[in-house]
Amino acid sequence: MKDYKKYMDRQSVSEELHKKILESAAPGAEPRRRKRWNPAWAMGSVVVIGAALLAIGIWNFDSPDGSKANMETAASRPETEMAVGEIVEDAASGMTFSSYQELQTLDFGMLLPEEGQIPLSFQTAYVTESEDGNMEVCRIIFADNDMASYLTLEVNRINGEAGADVWKSRHLEGVLWIHAVKYYDSYQVSYESNGVSEDLLLQIIESVHP
Amino acid sequence: MTETAAGYRAKSFEELVGNYENTLYRTALAMMKNQADAEDAVQEVFLKVLSKWPEFTSDEHEKAWLLRVIINICKNKLRSVWFRRTVPLLETLPAEDPEQESLIAQVMALPEKYRTVIHLYYYEGYSTKEIAEITDQKETTVRSLMSRGREKLKEVLKEEEAEFR
Numbered sequence: 082m083k084d085y086k087k088y089m090d091r092q093s094v095s096e097e098l099h100k101k102i103l104e105s106a107a108p109g110a111e112p113r114r115r116k117r118w119n120p121a122w123a124m125g126s127v128v129v130i131g132a133a134l135l136a137i138g139i140w141n142f143d144s145p146d147g148s149k150a151n152m153e154t155a156a157s158r159p160e161t162e163m164a165v166g167e168i169v170e171d172a173a174s175g176m177t178f179s180s181y182q183e184l185q186t187l188d189f190g191m192l193l194p195e196e197g198q199i200p201l202s203f204q205t206a207y208v209t210e211s212e213d214g215n216m217e218v219c220r221i222i223f224a225d226n227d228m229a230s231y232l233t234l235e236v237n238r239i240n241g242e243a244g245a246d247v248w249k250s251r252h253l254e255g256v257l258w259i260h261a262v263k264y265y266d267s268y269q270v271s272y273e274s275n276g277v278s279e280d281l282l283l284q285i286i287e288s289v290h291p
Numbered sequence: 292m293t294e295t296a297a298g299y300r301a302k303s304f305e306e307l308v309g310n311y312e313n314t315l316y317r318t319a320l321a322m323m324k325n326q327a328d329a330e331d332a333v334q335e336v337f338l339k340v341l342s343k344w345p346e347f348t349s350d351e352h353e354k355a356w357l358l359r360v361i362i363n364i365c366k367n368k369l370r371s372v373w374f375r376r377t378v379p380l381l382e383t384l385p386a387e388d389p390e391q392e393s394l395i396a397q398v399m400a401l402p403e404k405y406r407t408v409i410h411l412y413y414y415e416g417y418s419t420k421e422i423a424e425i426t427d428q429k430e431t432t433v434r435s436l437m438s439r440g441r442e443k444l445k446e447v448l449k450e451e452e453a454e455f456r
Binding site: 084101 | 304305308312313316317320321326330333334337338341387390391394395398409410413414
């Protein structure tokens with residue numbers, strides 16, 4: 082395959098495209114970087130607010146028909162599991178989706194059975210809309226010093242397909258389960274923290290593909 | 292620029308473009324088989340970087356993320372009805388010599404799933420495990436694709452040798 086390598090080495094983007102890409106970044110407008118969580122602050126918030134919410138029983142995610150079906154489901158599930166984002170179709174546009182949910186520290190804390198399992202440098206998790214408006218991305222990023230695990234769930238709206246991407250360090254054992262369930266016309270996404278093996282994690286992720 | 296505990300220094304947009312535009316373009320070219328769509332995909336990746344600005348933790352993570360995004364973009368393009376109807380199966384690409392051209396044509400004639408793993412393995416130097424992570428497949432699937440892809444290339448090479456005899 083030396084010829085293949087030599088051939089590819091000669092391929093490069095045109096000067097025109099290079100300039101176009103650089104011009105796409107507005108002058109002086111460096112893209113914002115997501116703020117890192119302060120580990121101590123995050124841990125404290127999780128413990129205090131999470132415990133308060135659990136005590137008063139706030140564990141409710143309305144189903145699309147307005148019932149409280151999910152409340153019962155959540156109650157019957159282990160405490161490690163909960164829905165963190167529901168992606169809803171934007172009826173006005175038909176194809177784009179407007180939901181956006183930043184997963185707060187307290188939400189994340191509720192995913193974990195024991196406070197000791199909270200990754201110290203948990204960074205961010207969010208549900209957002211893709212550039213082309215046809216794909217929603219849910220992502221949870223863990224980082225623990227030199228160990229890191231990145232899980233991304235992508236839901237392709239146009240094709241009605243759900244899939245998941247996994248970037249996972251070689252060092253970290255499985256820490257998260259990810260579930261995506263098509264629920265009426267939307268997807269309900271939930272995560273469960275656990276020490277699962279990579280194989281099992283991949284099996285679960287594969288199961289979200291329709 | 293901030294530096295992580297692991298010694299990773301977050302790059303500026305210009306640095307990311309300079310470091311990865313050709314890597315991404317070559318991956319897209321291997322998948323799309325034509326310059327125009329490959330360049331569109333590269334541009335799309337960097338637009339995503341600008342809109343999302345993911346928090347990378349290492350150079351390895353940075354590159355894997357960008358590759359993953361461009362692979363997804365290319366897959367979406369390939370499965371769109373518009374692409375299937377308008378792009379020829381194989382677009383002639385300039386090669387240095389007939390032998391090289393023949394090999395490139397054979398690689399490009401492979402189905403996309405083989406081309407992608409072969410490119411990541413032979414050109415980017417990723418292991419099958421890493422390719423599995425980047426392409427969201429089981430490692431056994433990647434190994435199988437590699438094996439079958441190599442076998443298909445061998446068959447074509449053998450057939451061509453036989454024709455010249």
